[in-house]
Amino acid sequence: MAKTHVTATINGEETEFLCDGQQTMLDVLRDEMGLTGSKEGCGSGDCGACSILVDGRLVCSCLMFGAEAEGTDIMTIEGMADGDKLHPLQQKFLEHAALQCGFCTPGVLVASKALLDKNPNPTEEEARYWLAGNLCRCTGYDKIIEAVMDAAAEMRGE
Amino acid sequence: MYAPTFAAPQSVDEAVRMLGADGAKPLSGGTDLIVQLKSGRNRPAAVVDLKKIPGLVGVEETSDGFVIGAATAGAQLGEHAGLVAAYPGIVEGAELIGSTQVQGRASLAGNLCNASPAADSIPCLAAAGAIAVVVGPNGEREMKVSEVPAGPGRTNLAKGEFIKCFKLKKPTANSSDAYLRFIPRTEMDIAVVGAGVNITRDGSSGPIKSATVWLGAVAPTIVEVDASCIVGTSLDDAALAKLDAAAQSVCNPIDDKRGTVEYRTKVAGVLARRAATIAFKRAGER
Numbered sequence: 001m002a003k004t005h006v007t008a009t010i011n012g013e014e015t016e017f018l019c020d021g022q023q024t025m026l027d028v029l030r031d032e033m034g035l036t037g038s039k040e041g042c043g044s045g046d047c048g049a050c051s052i053l054v055d056g057r058l059v060c061s062c063l064m065f066g067a068e069a070e071g072t073d074i075m076t077i078e079g080m081a082d083g084d085k086l087h088p089l090q091q092k093f094l095e096h097a098a099l100q101c102g103f104c105t106p107g108v109l110v111a112s113k114a115l116l117d118k119n120p121n122p123t124e125e126e127a128r129y130w131l132a133g134n135l136c137r138c139t140g141y142d143k144i145i146e147a148v149m150d151a152a153a154e155m156r157g158e
Numbered sequence: 159m160y161a162p163t164f165a166a167p168q169s170v171d172e173a174v175r176m177l178g179a180d181g182a183k184p185l186s187g188g189t190d191l192i193v194q195l196k197s198g199r200n201r202p203a204a205v206v207d208l209k210k211i212p213g214l215v216g217v218e219e220t221s222d223g224f225v226i227g228a229a230t231a232g233a234q235l236g237e238h239a240g241l242v243a244a245y246p247g248i249v250e251g252a253e254l255i256g257s258t259q260v261q262g263r264a265s266l267a268g269n270l271c272n273a274s275p276a277a278d279s280i281p282c283l284a285a286a287g288a289i290a291v292v293v294g295p296n297g298e299r300e301m302k303v304s305e306v307p308a309g310p311g312r313t314n315l316a317k318g319e320f321i322k323c324f325k326l327k328k329p330t331a332n333s334s335d336a337y338l339r340f341i342p343r344t345e346m347d348i349a350v351v352g353a354g355v356n357i358t359r360d361g362s363s364g365p366i367k368s369a370t371v372w373l374g375a376v377a378p379t380i381v382e383v384d385a386s387c388i389v390g391t392s393l394d395d396a397a398l399a400k401l402d403a404a405a406q407s408v409c410n411p412i413d414d415k416r417g418t419v420e421y422r423t424k425v426a427g428v429l430a431r432r433a434a435t436i437a438f439k440r441a442g443e444r
Contacts, residue, residue: 004164021162021205022195044193045260046346057233060259063189067164068207111258132345133257 004067010035011079019066026050028066029076037077037106041135048134051107051114052076058114060133077106080113089113089151098147100138108134112148120156124149162195166207170293170322176206178295178318184208186229187263189256190272213323217241223328228267228290228321232279233258235266245326246440247282247335247354247433254278254339257346267321273307274348276375280307281354282337284380285370288326294319304372307379332367333358334440338433339374340425342416349375350417353405353429355385357437365392366438371401376409376426383408383430393438401434402427 003018010033017032026043029035029052038061041047045063052061053075061076080087089112092098099105108131115122115130122130127148128141136144162183167173176182181203185191194200208214214227217238224241232252235241242249255264255278269277270290284304292299295318303324308314315321335356341347352374360367371383387400411422 002163021164022160024192024196043196045189045256048257048259051259054262057231057262058259059262060257063187063192063260063263065164065185065188065192065205065207067166068185068188068209070166114258129345130258133259 004070006067006070008069008071009073011075017066021065021067023066024062025052025054025064025066025069025074026061028069029061032066035076035078039103039106041103041107046133046135047104047107048111048131049104049107051110051134053110053114056114056117058111075110077110080109087113088154089116089148092147092151092154093144096143096147096150098139098143104134104136104138108136108144112151115148116152116155120152122149122152127152160201162202163204164207165204166210168210168212170211173206173208173211173320174293174295174318176204177320179204182206182318184271184320186214186265186268187231187260188268189260189264190268208320221328222325224324224326226266226324226326228323229265231263231265232261236261243444244329245282245286245335247337247356247437248279248286248288248326251282251337251339251352251354252279254337266324270303270306271313271315271321273309273311273313273379275307275310275378275380276349276352277307277380278337278339278349278352278374280380281352281372281374282335282356283324283354284372284382285335285354285356286326286329287356287370288324290324291322292319293322298322300325304380304382309378329444330358332360332362332364332441332444334437334444336433336436336440338429338436340429348416351375351411351422351425351429353426353433355430355433355437357434357441359438359441362442362444365390369434371405371430371434373405373408373426373430376411376422378410381408381410385434388434393435398431398434402431405430 039049041049183202339349339352369385391397409423
């Protein structure tokens with residue numbers, strides 16, 4: 001089977017990879033690039049644990065073929081912190097204990113970043129609807145929402 | 159191991175040639191196709207990504223109305239202020255599909271050609287009289303959006319044909335639309351019933367001049383409701399009751415875990431009334 005050669009920017013670095021026609025972007029990230037922060041919860045776009053940004057747009061990496069990444073700019077959870085300095089969302093998730101098992105957390109963080117990039121001052125309702133595609137079995141969501149709202153306030157300088 | 163070939167043609171002609179091959183499937187957002195491919199329900203020999211073709215992604219406002227690329231994602235529709243103002247119902251239908259993540263990919267053409275009777279973006283497209291521009295081995299042709307679905311999972315497109323774009327006419331004065339669906343949850347579910355209504359009023363405070371109503375999820379394809387009973391009215395209670403009855407009369411739904419035949423039929427009448435009320439109000443504001 002002929003593989004597709006893909007060049008994409010992943011977390012700021014120009015990256016090349018080969019993939020076949022049934023590999024999703026999630027398969028490529030985890031199996032070819034060793035970027036295992038993005039999780040496979042369902043593999044069908046229901047849970048959001050594999051959320052990434054493609055050209056700034058929030059998508060499930062399990063619902064995108066790796067071959068579609070040609071020429072795109074991709075951000076995964078591994079690109080969220082600035083070296084050792086956590087992103088404000090990551091810091092607030094720790095402070096609010098907005099996670100327990102942590103499996104959904106990378107996806108929730110990436111989705112939350114996409115929300116605040118687009119809308120720095122969301123209402124709680126907007127945040128809850130935006131994150132409706134990120135399932136969490138542990139927290140009951142309240143702590144996640146508290147952390148997102150707190151991070152948003154801090155990023156606005158309040 | 160199964161793996162389809164992958165190609166991302168740069169032109170419609172190239173895509174037509176590739177999709178003429180046996181087992182080739184067009185890819186736009188992939189939110190249905192990839193799930194079907196992974197589950198084994200759909201195993202195309204070739205996947206042809208249409209998104210690199212100029213014009214296949216994006217909304218263009220023209221002097222006649224709007225041209226929407228077939229592979230344009232729901233989120234992109236919601237970001238086009240002109241389209242949201244002209245056809246709020248079409249946009250709200252598209253933006254109800256799946257999660258934020260799914261809306262970043264899922265397209266109108268995919269929603270139409272996946273041919274689920276419950277597809278949320280289709281009733282309002284049909285109510286607006288949207289045209290699908292179809293290309294294939296025999297050239298280009300136009301179809302009404304309402305003529306594309308043939309039944310669950312089946313379309314009236316011929317072998318090798320795919321949708322290039324949708325055309326929406328410029329809305330007339332005092333016209334607008336609305337879409338409502340019922341789901342048991344607040345988000346992330348498949349419509350039990352959907353209702354799309356497009357209304358034109360005779361002046362901003364006048365009665366209804368014309369109305370088009372389509373229902374989803376109550377028959378093998380979307381179905382049109384005879385909305386002549388509300389034309390000439392200002393949606394008083396008697397007119398709404400007639401619309402409710404007209405909507406119920408065209409329902410031919412299935413019984414399943416989401417709703418019984420009786421329940422779906424009853425809800426169809428309710429949603430037709432409510433969506434008409436919203437569209438009527440919006441039409442007066444334009």
